[in-house]
Amino acid sequence: MLARRKDEIALRVGRPVEVVAVSARDRTRNRDCDLSGVRWFEDAVELARDPDIDVFVELIGGHDGIARDAVEAAIASGHEVITANKALLAHHGVSLASGAEANGCNIYFEAAVAGGIPVIKALREALLGNEIARVSGILNGTCNYILTRMHEEGLSFDACLEQAQLLGYAEADPTFDVDGFDTAHKLSLLAALAFGVQPDPDAIHVEGIRSITLADLEAADELGYRIKLLGVAARAGAAVELRVHPTMVPKHWPIAQVSGVTNAVAIDGDAVALTLVGPGAGGDATASAVVGDICDIAAGKSGTPFGWKARDLRAAGKAAIQRHEGGYYIRLAAVDRPGTAAAIARHMAEQNISLESIMQHRRGRPHGGERAESAEAPAPVVLVTYATTEDAVRRAIAAIEIDGVIASPPQVIRIEKD
Amino acid sequence: MLARRKDEIALRVGRPVEVVAVSARDRTRNRDCDLSGVRWFEDAVELARDPDIDVFVELIGGHDGIARDAVEAAIASGHEVITANKALLAHHGVSLASGAEANGCNIYFEAAVAGGIPVIKALREALLGNEIARVSGILNGTCNYILTRMHEEGLSFDACLEQAQLLGYAEADPTFDVDGFDTAHKLSLLAALAFGVQPDPDAIHVEGIRSITLADLEAADELGYRIKLLGVAARAGAAVELRVHPTMVPKHWPIAQVSGVTNAVAIDGDAVALTLVGPGAGGDATASAVVGDICDIAAGKSGTPFGWKARDLRAAGKAAIQRHEGGYYIRLAAVDRPGTAAAIARHMAEQNISLESIMQHRRGRPHGGERAESAEAPAPVVLVTYATTEDAVRRAIAAIEIDGVIASPPQVIRIEKD
Numbered sequence: 001m002l003a004r005r006k007d008e009i010a011l012r013v014g015r016p017v018e019v020v021a022v023s024a025r026d027r028t029r030n031r032d033c034d035l036s037g038v039r040w041f042e043d044a045v046e047l048a049r050d051p052d053i054d055v056f057v058e059l060i061g062g063h064d065g066i067a068r069d070a071v072e073a074a075i076a077s078g079h080e081v082i083t084a085n086k087a088l089l090a091h092h093g094v095s096l097a098s099g100a101e102a103n104g105c106n107i108y109f110e111a112a113v114a115g116g117i118p119v120i121k122a123l124r125e126a127l128l129g130n131e132i133a134r135v136s137g138i139l140n141g142t143c144n145y146i147l148t149r150m151h152e153e154g155l156s157f158d159a160c161l162e163q164a165q166l167l168g169y170a171e172a173d174p175t176f177d178v179d180g181f182d183t184a185h186k187l188s189l190l191a192a193l194a195f196g197v198q199p200d201p202d203a204i205h206v207e208g209i210r211s212i213t214l215a216d217l218e219a220a221d222e223l224g225y226r227i228k229l230l231g232v233a234a235r236a237g238a239a240v241e242l243r244v245h246p247t248m249v250p251k252h253w254p255i256a257q258v259s260g261v262t263n264a265v266a267i268d269g270d271a272v273a274l275t276l277v278g279p280g281a282g283g284d285a286t287a288s289a290v291v292g293d294i295c296d297i298a299a300g301k302s303g304t305p306f307g308w309k310a311r312d313l314r315a316a317g318k319a320a321i322q323r324h325e326g327g328y329y330i331r332l333a334a335v336d337r338p339g340t341a342a343a344i345a346r347h348m349a350e351q352n353i354s355l356e357s358i359m360q361h362r363r364g365r366p367h368g369g370e371r372a373e374s375a376e377a378p379a380p381v382v383l384v385t386y387a388t389t390e391d392a393v394r395r396a397i398a399a400i401e402i403d404g405v406i407a408s409p410p411q412v413i414r415i416e417k418d
Numbered sequence: 419m420l421a422r423r424k425d426e427i428a429l430r431v432g433r434p435v436e437v438v439a440v441s442a443r444d445r446t447r448n449r450d451c452d453l454s455g456v457r458w459f460e461d462a463v464e465l466a467r468d469p470d471i472d473v474f475v476e477l478i479g480g481h482d483g484i485a486r487d488a489v490e491a492a493i494a495s496g497h498e499v500i501t502a503n504k505a506l507l508a509h510h511g512v513s514l515a516s517g518a519e520a521n522g523c524n525i526y527f528e529a530a531v532a533g534g535i536p537v538i539k540a541l542r543e544a545l546l547g548n549e550i551a552r553v554s555g556i557l558n559g560t561c562n563y564i565l566t567r568m569h570e571e572g573l574s575f576d577a578c579l580e581q582a583q584l585l586g587y588a589e590a591d592p593t594f595d596v597d598g599f600d601t602a603h604k605l606s607l608l609a610a611l612a613f614g615v616q617p618d619p620d621a622i623h624v625e626g627i628r629s630i631t632l633a634d635l636e637a638a639d640e641l642g643y644r645i646k647l648l649g650v651a652a653r654a655g656a657a658v659e660l661r662v663h664p665t666m667v668p669k670h671w672p673i674a675q676v677s678g679v680t681n682a683v684a685i686d687g688d689a690v691a692l693t694l695v696g697p698g699a700g701g702d703a704t705a706s707a708v709v710g711d712i713c714d715i716a717a718g719k720s721g722t723p724f725g726w727k728a729r730d731l732r733a734a735g736k737a738a739i740q741r742h743e744g745g746y747y748i749r750l751a752a753v754d755r756p757g758t759a760a761a762i763a764r765h766m767a768e769q770n771i772s773l774e775s776i777m778q779h780r781r782g783r784p785h786g787g788e789r790a791e792s793a794e795a796p797a798p799v800v801l802v803t804y805a806t807t808e809d810a811v812r813r814a815i816a817a818i819e820i821d822g823v824i825a826s827p828p829q830v831i832r833i834e835k836d
Contacts, residue, residue, distance in 0.1 A: 001547045001689065012546060012725055110544070116690030118536075118544035125717075126528070126536035128430060129419045129709025254695045257675050271419065271702040272534030275695040277672045284689040291547025299543075301719050307430055 001287045002294070003033060009291075013298040023047045048074035055080045055297055057290060063087035075099045075107075082293045084111035084286050089305075090185040093192065093199035097310040107305040108293035113186040114139055114263040116285030117278040118292065122267065123193035124307040130269025132194040134234040136247075136416065139186040141261030141280045142170045142177040143209050143229040147246075148259040151217045151226070157210060169261055179208035180229065180244040187231030187244060188316075190265070192306040194233060195240045196313055199306070203316035204231075207245035216331060216411060219359065219382045220248055223329070226256040230416065240316060241324060248329050248415040324390040327356065327415035330397070333378035333407040334360075340405040344381070347399040351392035357384045378407035384415070419705045420712070421451060427709075431716040441465045466492035473498045473715055475708060481505035493517045493525075500711045502529035502704050507723075508603040511610065511617035515728040525723040526711035531604040532557055532681040534703030535696040536710065540685065541611035542725040548687025550612040552652040554665075554834065557604040559679030559698045560588045560595040561627050561647040565664075566677040569635045569644070575628060587679055597626030598647065598662040605649030605662060606734075608683070610724040612651060613658045614731055617724070621734035622649075625663035634749060634829060637777065637800045638666055641747070644674040648834065658734060659742060666747050666833040742808040745774065745833035748815070751796035751825040752778075758823040762799070765817040769810035775802045796825035802833070 002009070002017055010016040023041035041047035048056045048070040056074035058081065060067040067088055074081050075096065083089065089096065089109055100107050110120045114137060123135070138144050142164055149160040161178065164170035176182050184206045188199040197203075209229050220227050225248040234241045249256045254275040258264040263280030267273065279285040306313060334340045348355060359382040385393070397410050420427070420435055428434040441459035459465035466474045466488040474492035476499065478485040485506055492499050493514065501507065507514065507527055518525050528538045532555060541553070556562050560582055567578040579596065582588035594600050602624045606617040615621075627647050638645050643666040652659045667674040672693040676682040681698030685691065697703040724731060752758045766773060777800040803811070815828050 005547060005549070009546060011727070011730060117692060118540055121539060121544050122536055125714060126539050126710040127706065128427060128713040129423060129706045131423070252675075252677075254672060254675065257670075257672060259670075269706065271706040272697050274535060276692065277695070278692040279690050288545065288547045288687065288689040292544040295546040296543060299719070299721055301717070303717055309429070312429060 001291050005291070009295060009298075013295045015298055017294055017298055020053060021047050021050060044070040045073045048079065049077050051077070053079055055082060055294060057294075058083040058085055058088075059286070059290070061085055061087070063091040068092060071096060071107075072099065075103055075105060078103045078105050080105050080108070080297050082108045082111075082290055082297075084109070084290065086112040086182075086185040086189060090188045090199050090201045093189070093306065094310055094313060097305040097313075100305060101310055106297075106303055108296065109189065109305070110293050111286045111289035113189050114265055114276075114278070115280040115282065116288045117263060117265060117276045117280070118289070119190065119265045119267075119276055120193065121292070122274065122276065123190065124303065127267065127269055127272070127274075128307075130271045132235070132267065132269050134232065134268040135190045135194045135265065136230050136232040136234075136255070137187070137190065137265035138228050138255060138258055138263050139183045139231050139265070139280065140177055140180075140229060141263060142174065143180075143183070144258065144263070145169050145261045146178070147209060147212065147217075147227060147229065150212070150214060151221070152259075154214060156214065157212060178210060180206040183229060183231040183244045187233055187242060189306075190231070191233035191240060191242055191316065192308075192313060194267070195235065196306075196308045197240050197316035198313045200316050203242055203318050205243040205245070205321040209246050211411065212246050213411070215380060216329075216413065219329070219331065222359065223248070223357065223382075223384060224251050225249060225329075225415070226251055227413065228255065228258075232416065236323075242316060243321060243324070246413055248327075248413050250417065322389070322391040322394070324414065325387055327387055327417060328383075328385045328393050329411075329413040329415055330383040330385070330393070331411040332381045332383070332400070333410075334381045335405050335407055336379045343403045343405045344383075344400055347396045347403070348383070348385075350399065351388070351396040353388045353392055353396055354386040355383055356386050358382070359384075419709050423709070427713060427716075431713045433716055435712055435716055438471060439465050439468060462488040463491045466497065467495050469495070471497055473500060473712060475712075476501040476503055476506075477704070477708070479503055479505070481509040486510060489514060489525075490517065493521055493523060496521045496523050498523050498526070498715045500526045500529075500708055500715075502527070502708065504530040504600075504603040504607060508606045508617050508619045511607070511724065512728055512731060515723040515731075518723060519728055524715075524721055526714065527607065527723070528711050529704045529707035531607050532683055532694075532696070533698040533700065534706045535681060535683060535694045535698070536707070537608065537683045537685075537694055538611065539710070540692065540694065541608065542721065545685065545687055545690070545692075548689045550653070550685065550687050552650065552686040553608045553612045553683065554648050554650040554652075554673070555605070555608065555683035556646050556673060556676055556681050557601045557649050557683070557698065558595055558598075558647060559681060560592065561598075561601070562676065562681070563587050563679045564596070565627060565630065565635075565645060565647065568630070568632060569639070570677075572632060574632065575630060596628060598624040601647060601649040601662045605651055605660060607724075608649070609651035609658060609660055609734065610726075610731060612685070613653065614724075614726045615658050615734040616731045618734050621660055621736050623661040623663070623739040627664050629829065630664050631829070633798060634747075634831065637747070637749060640777065641666070641775065641800075641802060642669050643667060643747075643833070644669055645831065646673065646676075650834065654741075660734060661739060661742070664831050666745075666831050668835065740807070740809040740812070742832065743805055745805055745835060746801075746803045746811050747829075747831040747833055748801040748803070748811070749829040750799045750801070750818070751828075752799045753823050753825055754797045761821045761823045762801075762818055765814045765821070766801070766803075768817070769806070769814040771806045771810055771814055772804040773801055774804050776800070777802075
């Protein structure tokens with residue numbers, strides 16, 4: 001990209017941008033670009049310290065080891081750093097930012113969150129006039145691909161995961177993606193920018209998408225929602241609530257309509273609400289974000305990595321999901337015998353939970369997947385609550401389980417609204 | 419916004435931002451903010467020249483008169499300028515940009531296009547690594563409101579325009595909005611940023627939405643499209659095609675799903691394709707964009723108004739819509755007598771136009787609105803072509819009209835695709 005756009009970039013940012021040195025694991029690999037005249041370093045740390053570079057671009061990955069060593073070396077040498085490494089910044093963002101400030105340089109990481117979508121720039125610069133209330137995003141293409149395929153083709157989670165693996169959208173070990181950890185890393189960076197909290201993946205309540213069934217997707221559709229794995233950072237009084245979980249999103253939200261591996265971020269400020277949609281991963285998206293950062297540096301821009309001085313970032317604190325307030329979707333496999341409905345209703349009422357809707361399909365419908373073979377077969381019941389607390393929902397469900405009126409653990413999905 | 423966010427902005431951009439002087443037509447009007455301690459100028463030009471200001475923010479409007487005089491005075495004094503004035507920049511952008519460069523200052527105009535959506539920043543900075551192929555946008559909330567209401571409620575253009583006027587979304591004289599001129603002004607600025615062409619509204623082919631009927635909206639829905647008033651700037655060989663017109667947009671595009679007064683911009687680069695959705699107008703959106711620009715200036719950023727030096731901007735040249743290539747939707751009120759279908763088909767074939775679909779509903783259906791009262795009543799026929807040229811379509815239609823097989827002028831709507 002830098003070679004192809006050399007003249008235009010020089011013209012537009014006012015100075016040429018040149019790749020002068022490279023380090024990688026394997027020098028012989030064909031990278032489809034001419035590296036003659038570019039110095040080769042066997043050791044990335046040595047390159048990072050090189051006095052002849054202005055900017056060090058780290059595209060290694062991993063929150064420790066060579067990536068961290070090289071970035072720390074670059075900062076210690078006062079070089080500007082660009083990185084696509086969300087894990088590194090999620091785990092060591094505060095100390096790296098402090099180091100950069102002390103050494104008069106900056107860290108750019110547009111490529112680390114939502115790939116080619118300029119959401120870092122939006123939060124760090126464009127929306128400075130806004131007090132942000134919430135940032136929520138589809139930040140993992142693998143999960144969105146799987147949920148989209150399940151919804152559109154009626155396939156199971158396992159079948160869609162397998163397809164994602166075949167297409168290279170998912171790793172052989174998909175844990176990092178499908179269990180929400182990748183989303184959590186990215187969310188921790190967005191939260192720092194939006195709310196001035198220290199990046200800290202451990203402060204985030206994380207649930208993945210393995211539990212989502214076709215019954216849930218179908219019920220969501222009927223209720224006017226789509227199910228997305230969202231990372232959500234939301235102002236909750238003086239605190240910031242940080243959570244990653246499958247979420248019911250109103251169908252008419254732009255973010256609900258984002259399908260496949262595409263990413264999207266919705267930012268709710270007190271002045272404007274934006275949704276940014278674009279590619280979340282891949283070489284082109286990463287290159288676009290990295291080159292954008294390079295151009296910012298070339299144009300002489302200054303600032304701090306997270307838009308706040310490192311010492312001004314507050315600790316996020318562990319999100320107390322029990323205190324989360326919102327609507328809930330609850331799917332129960334209710335045992336079909338007298339008193340079941342009454343027991344469920346009573347335990348909801350005991351926790352002051354008001355129900356917005358109750359959906360019960362005849363047994364044998366696709367919902368729940370069971371066939372009516374006896375009067376005892378579980379009947380899927382879907383409850384949608386008005387705003388309540390996580391705590392109340394969990395208490396009600398515990399009481400219902402003790403009563404023995406449901407045949408399997410209930411499914412609980414949080415609803416996100418305006 | 420500056421008062422409310424004073425401390426945070428100072429902390430984040432590294433210096434305080436202070437409103438030191440104001441000028442407006444009416445000093446006595448209640449503006450819900452404390453202007454004590456702020457100097458008042460009866461004359462905006464005098465304020466623009468004041469040596470004690472760093473930044474002059476122009477929110478007057480109009481492409482000549484006081485707005486232009488004041489901006490020119492600010493630039494002559496070397497002050498940074500922020501403006502929400504798309505008309506001013508569309509008409510005088512090149513000379514103002516030249517002046518700013520000569521005086522060592524810059525012009526910021528995030529608020530001038532798509533209000534609170536940071537699309538100027540995206541094109542000027544974030545996407546510098548991309549060669550842009552196309553920028554297309556819903557840039558006028560009035561038109562999108564009207565088209566949305568027509569589609570959702572089956573109301574006529576006139577009825578929806580009247581509602582828009584009652585709600586303050588449309589002016590008493592709606593020409594500037596509904597005939598596409600506002601969109602054209604904004605498009606000329608996006609084209610400058612994306613393609614390095616001089617802003618020039620006269621270089622744009624402009625059509626408004628007055629001709630759109632319910633029959634078109636219903637046919638679009640059946641064919642898998644939404645009709646939006648789009649501004650489109652697209653690379654066409656060495657030239658740039660600039661056009662504003664009602665457009666058939668595939669339903670699954672994020673931009674197709676943007677409803678009401680909301681704006682959206684889709685940017686197709688060679689590395690990434692982005693869609694940005696947000697508020698296009700209103701005090702809050704404008705304030706958000708203006709404050710974002712102020713913060714950029716406060717953070718010491720430099721650059722050029724259009725992302726290129728003024729002298730490097732090429733003339734856009736008048737868009738030759740005859741050479742436009744793409745798919746077309748054509749709705750004909752066909753006279754119902756023997757030979758009509760054959761005549762239409764023959765004239766299309768003579769121009770080498772291939773048809774992707776032909777839709778003919780029985781007379782009396784809502785399409786076209788006519789009732790079948792005689793064998794001669796016109797029957798609405800909808801043709802969708804494969805990619806062809808505007809020229810071919812216009813020739814075919816002229817030939818069909820000469821044949822006398824259609825009862826009223828045909829409706830032609832361009833289709834936008836990937």
